[in-house]
Amino acid sequence: MTALLEPGRYFADGNFAITEGALVGGCRFFAGYPITPSSEVLERMSERLPKLGGHFIEMEDEIGSMAAIIGASNAGAKSMTATSGPGFSLMQENIGLGIITETPTVVLDEMRAGPSTGIPTRVGQGDVMQTRYGSHGDLAPITYAPNSVQESFDITIEAFNSAEKYRQPVIIASDQVVGHLSEVLEVKPLEEYDVVQRMMRKHDDEKGVFSYTEDYVPMFVAGTGFRGNVDSLTHDERGYPSNEASVEKEMLEHLLGKVKKNEEKIVKYEEFLVEDAEVTVVAYGITSRAAKQAVRIARKKGLKVGLFRPITLWPFPQRRIEEIAGHTREFIVPEINYGQYSHPIREYSRSETREIHFPPGAIPDYGVILKEIEGAFK
Amino acid sequence: MNLGIRMYGMGGQGIITLAKLVGEATLEDGKFVIMTEEYSPYITGGWSKADLVISDETIDYPLPEELNYLVTLSQEGFDTTVKELAPESTILTEKSLVTVPQDMKLRSIEIGGIEISKSLKNPKGANIVLMGAFSGLTKIFSAESGRRAITKRFPKYVDANIACFERGYEEGVKYGR
Amino acid sequence: MLKEPKISDDQREIWREPINYEKFFKPRGEVHIIPERCKECNYCTNYCPKDVLERSPTVNSHGYHPVRVRPGKEDSCVACGMCQTICPDFAIFIREVQT
Amino acid sequence: MTTEEFHPKHALIRDERFPNVWCPGCGLGILLQSYLNAVEKSGIPLDQQVLVSGIGCTARLPGYAKFDSYHTTHGRAIPFATGMKIANPELKVTVVSGDGDLFNIGGNHFIHAARRNMDLVVICSNNFNYGMTGGQHGSTTPLTSRSASTPYGNVEPTFNLPYLASALGASYVSRWTVMHPRQLAKSIRMAMETKGFAFIEVLSPCPPNFGKFNGFGDGFEEMEFYRSKSTVQNDARLEDVSIDPFHGKPVVLGDFVNRKRPSYIMLENELVRKAMGVKK
Numbered sequence: 001m002t003a004l005l006e007p008g009r010y011f012a013d014g015n016f017a018i019t020e021g022a023l024v025g026g027c028r029f030f031a032g033y034p035i036t037p038s039s040e041v042l043e044r045m046s047e048r049l050p051k052l053g054g055h056f057i058e059m060e061d062e063i064g065s066m067a068a069i070i071g072a073s074n075a076g077a078k079s080m081t082a083t084s085g086p087g088f089s090l091m092q093e094n095i096g097l098g099i100i101t102e103t104p105t106v107v108l109d110e111m112r113a114g115p116s117t118g119i120p121t122r123v124g125q126g127d128v129m130q131t132r133y134g135s136h137g138d139l140a141p142i143t144y145a146p147n148s149v150q151e152s153f154d155i156t157i158e159a160f161n162s163a164e165k166y167r168q169p170v171i172i173a174s175d176q177v178v179g180h181l182s183e184v185l186e187v188k189p190l191e192e193y194d195v196v197q198r199m200m201r202k203h204d205d206e207k208g209v210f211s212y213t214e215d216y217v218p219m220f221v222a223g224t225g226f227r228g229n230v231d232s233l234t235h236d237e238r239g240y241p242s243n244e245a246s247v248e249k250e251m252l253e254h255l256l257g258k259v260k261k262n263e264e265k266i267v268k269y270e271e272f273l274v275e276d277a278e279v280t281v282v283a284y285g286i287t288s289r290a291a292k293q294a295v296r297i298a299r300k301k302g303l304k305v306g307l308f309r310p311i312t313l314w315p316f317p318q319r320r321i322e323e324i325a326g327h328t329r330e331f332i333v334p335e336i337n338y339g340q341y342s343h344p345i346r347e348y349s350r351s352e353t354r355e356i357h358f359p360p361g362a363i364p365d366y367g368v369i370l371k372e373i374e375g376a377f378k
Numbered sequence: 379m380n381l382g383i384r385m386y387g388m389g390g391q392g393i394i395t396l397a398k399l400v401g402e403a404t405l406e407d408g409k410f411v412i413m414t415e416e417y418s419p420y421i422t423g424g425w426s427k428a429d430l431v432i433s434d435e436t437i438d439y440p441l442p443e444e445l446n447y448l449v450t451l452s453q454e455g456f457d458t459t460v461k462e463l464a465p466e467s468t469i470l471t472e473k474s475l476v477t478v479p480q481d482m483k484l485r486s487i488e489i490g491g492i493e494i495s496k497s498l499k500n501p502k503g504a505n506i507v508l509m510g511a512f513s514g515l516t517k518i519f520s521a522e523s524g525r526r527a528i529t530k531r532f533p534k535y536v537d538a539n540i541a542c543f544e545r546g547y548e549e550g551v552k553y554g555r
Numbered sequence: 556m557l558k559e560p561k562i563s564d565d566q567r568e569i570w571r572e573p574i575n576y577e578k579f580f581k582p583r584g585e586v587h588i589i590p591e592r593c594k595e596c597n598y599c600t601n602y603c604p605k606d607v608l609e610r611s612p613t614v615n616s617h618g619y620h621p622v623r624v625r626p627g628k629e630d631s632c633v634a635c636g637m638c639q640t641i642c643p644d645f646a647i648f649i650r651e652v653q654t
Numbered sequence: 655m656t657t658e659e660f661h662p663k664h665a666l667i668r669d670e671r672f673p674n675v676w677c678p679g680c681g682l683g684i685l686l687q688s689y690l691n692a693v694e695k696s697g698i699p700l701d702q703q704v705l706v707s708g709i710g711c712t713a714r715l716p717g718y719a720k721f722d723s724y725h726t727t728h729g730r731a732i733p734f735a736t737g738m739k740i741a742n743p744e745l746k747v748t749v750v751s752g753d754g755d756l757f758n759i760g761g762n763h764f765i766h767a768a769r770r771n772m773d774l775v776v777i778c779s780n781n782f783n784y785g786m787t788g789g790q791h792g793s794t795t796p797l798t799s800r801s802a803s804t805p806y807g808n809v810e811p812t813f814n815l816p817y818l819a820s821a822l823g824a825s826y827v828s829r830w831t832v833m834h835p836r837q838l839a840k841s842i843r844m845a846m847e848t849k850g851f852a853f854i855e856v857l858s859p860c861p862p863n864f865g866k867f868n869g870f871g872d873g874f875e876e877m878e879f880y881r882s883k884s885t886v887q888n889d890a891r892l893e894d895v896s897i898d899p900f901h902g903k904p905v906v907l908g909d910f911v912n913r914k915r916p917s918y919i920m921l922e923n924e925l926v927r928k929a930m931g932v933k934k
Binding site: 594646 | 661662663667672673674676677678679680681682683684686687688691832833835836872873874
Binding site: 028029031050051052053054055057059060061063064065067068069070071072073074075076077079093094096097101203220222223224225226227228229230231232233240241 | 668671700701702704706709714716717720721722723724725726727729730732733734735736737738739740741742744745762763766922925926928929930
């Protein structure tokens with residue numbers, strides 16, 4: 001069997017890193033539909049998966065891709081798809097299917113300029129709220145936003161782990177720049193990576209398909225003799241559909257609760273000079289790298305500014321933002337969109353929040369962020 | 379040290395490959411490097427370009443502060459980028475495709491990459507000739523690292539490409555300072 | 556030359572071919588009904604070749620008149636199983652009994 | 655007569671969920687019966703049987719069968735099943751869904767699965783309308799017939815499903831009605847033995863909607879009408895088998911296609927073995 005990526009240093013791009021990270025994370029099934037700028041993930045998967053005894057299929061569309069990876073996961077394979085905005089829109093319904101059927105899987109949404117077809121080859125960050133509220137009904141999504149090639153690799157492994165731990169589709173909201181920029185990728189020996197293996201239900205388990213009293217129950221997988229029913233309708237613990245509001249309440253509180261209760265374990269962020277910051281910049285993905293540059297220069301000018309970078313966009317790093325709001329009088333949220341993540345920041349910080357709207361299509365100019373920082377100190 | 383390099387060409391000339399090889403070789407030499415790429419929506423016939431930032435420290439912002447080098451295989455690349463170059467910059471062009479104006483203030487070196495690659499019976503290797511020339515000229519990465527990067531990337535066509543690289547290197551060294 | 560009659564595979568499966576008919580007993584069936592499941596669609600009453608079944612005058616908890624064996628026809632079922640195969644609600648089945 | 659709780663299919667159904675949701679006279683229970691009969695006869699281990707459905711009345715069927723069953727989203731049963739089958743080729747995956755689910759919203763997935771010759775059994779219960787939402791017209795509603803959304807009669811030509819499936823290269827294609835439960839069961843068994851894409855169209859009544867709108871008193875009457883128009887013709891020219899019983903056209907039934915073509919799973923397995931460097 002051809003091995004996974006050899007340990008070492010690579011000059012690689014984000015798409016390469018995500019693909020190889022997924023394979024380390026245990027991905028053995030990929031279904032997708034080509035779309036700029038994530039197509040390289042699909043192409044590389046088509047070459048790599050068969051060598052590892054995995055399976056690759058190029059589906060007829062993104063709707064089918066999302067359905068196929070949920071199907072594959074229910075048949076026991078760790079699965080993934082990769083897309084960009086237009087495809088991600090098409091996947092929303094079946095992301096909801098993954099949520100209600102508690103099926104682990106990973107979805108890469110490499111954000112590009114929108115709306116609609118937008119500029120396929122250029123960056124955007126306009127899907128941030130779609131990763132949160134895109135699928136109908138209440139849900140508690142887990143979304144990661146890597147900002148480097150190294151993090152693209154590491155976070156994909158973590159995304160697979162989270163998918164297994166919390167049994168739901170996990171989204172990686174990368175962007176066109178991170179997907180396509182090349183820089184160093186250091187790969188450690190395989191045994192140094194924690195990979196969560198799927199916990200499977202035993203066929204003689206007396207319990208139902210789901211459990212609403214435990215956060216985690218091992219998953220039943222087709223063909224193992226469990227003979228259970230998995231339903232996209234609101235269902236009870238046996239997996240049987242129900243029209244009762246009480247069952248909906250029980251199920252939904254479990255689906256939301258398993259993420260909410262483990263928020264502290266899931267939430268990840270990086271901070272740069274935040275401790276004493278009077279003004280805090282909040283930025284994610286490629287924008288965070290421009291923001292870091294701006295913060296660095298502003299500090300040299302004596303301005304007490306810090307950078308908070310959410311790595312998990314969702315669940316929202318609520319507790320930490322509230323804490324920072326204790327000593328920060330103002331937040332600045334630069335994004336490659338017209339104001340999305342700024343809303344929860346404003347809501348949870350209850351502080352003055354400036355928005356910087358970078359139009360999709362280009363890497364943000366850090367000078368603009370710097371000017372805004374300076375403005376906040378005037 | 380913080381250098382900005384732009385590579386520019388037409389789709390199909392292997393500009394992105396060239397930039398990746400330069401990046402890979404520079405990384406081999408223990409430096410930090412980041413590369414962003416951009417291309418027109420047309421698969422062939424359009425333009426493509428890559429910007430590299432090379433530094434001794436980790437790099438946050440992926441775009442160059444200023445451009446110190448331009449490597450171009452197209453006139454368009456020359457015309458659009460020349461205005462953006464920092465003073466004291468160096469330009470490396472493909473002789474047969476780019477005409478450098480007489481009154482050019484910046485240092486510019488013309489290499490006949492296409493001709494050389496054809497003479498070495500590797501007509502697709504013009505970008506590799508320029509890679510060699512860039513190494514010889516700037517010493518930003520060593521010839522050894524360049525060879526290693528090529529070997530890694532083209533395991534099936536090592537010899538033909540190394541030949542191009544080395545001829546390019548010889549040309550570049552002539553102009554080296 | 557005599558031609559063999561054309562019989563398709565599925566016809567073979569359905570047909571009973573009585574060989575030495577005299578030597579065999581006529582099969583007898585015992586009708587089992589799960590009245591709570593019956594929705595009085597009448598498929599079985601229409602399909603029974605011996606006209607054994609009819610709607611009962613009583614209703615089940617869903618308000619349907621479940622089928623029952625027509626009085627006087629208790630011994631008429633020949634265990635063909637058609638009612639069982641055609642019942643959409645799994646409400647009727649036949650056990651063959653030895654006479 | 656005795657009343658007894660244990661139906662012979664007791665072990666194959668989720669008894670506790672009966673009576674089922676279907677209307678009196680609906681044919682879906684008969685389809686379920688036929689499926690179970692086929693499963694019993696097929697000899698395929700019960701633990702390998704998987705049922706996948708989309709959304710609609712038919713899509714509720716897997717929930718009543720005691721196998722690994724998956725009720726997915728509208729129109730997406732085939733890609734879901736495709737993922738399952740590829741991830742674990744040991745499974746015998748059957749998609750059972752309605753005409754609206756498989757051919758209107760899910761039409762694209764159907765044509766691609768058939769083209770790939772994906773190793774699935776796809777059973778389409780065709781009742782000529784959208785039953786669950788109240789009997790609106792769909793791509794299988796016969797010309798001039800009434801529905802909740804064609805009050806003046808339908809003007810759209812219909813899909814000819816066996817012709818479509820056959821043109822796409824399906825390995826097995828047949829059509830029956832729920833009034834042919836034994837032929838249907840046999841057909842499902844043959845589909846399960848098929849390597850590649852097997853498609854079965856099953857005509858079924860919709861008593862409160864399509865049936866009512868078109869003057870049928872109950873499900874039995876509607877089915878008797880189709881049956882009276884039906885002819886079994888295994889070698890029918892599939893171009894001619896579109897359904898139009900209201901204008902005197904016969905309803906042609908039969909096992910139309912049964913051919914050998916390399917299946918997707920077969921070819922993909924070969925590809926994976928080659929990529930892994932496994933020698934034959």
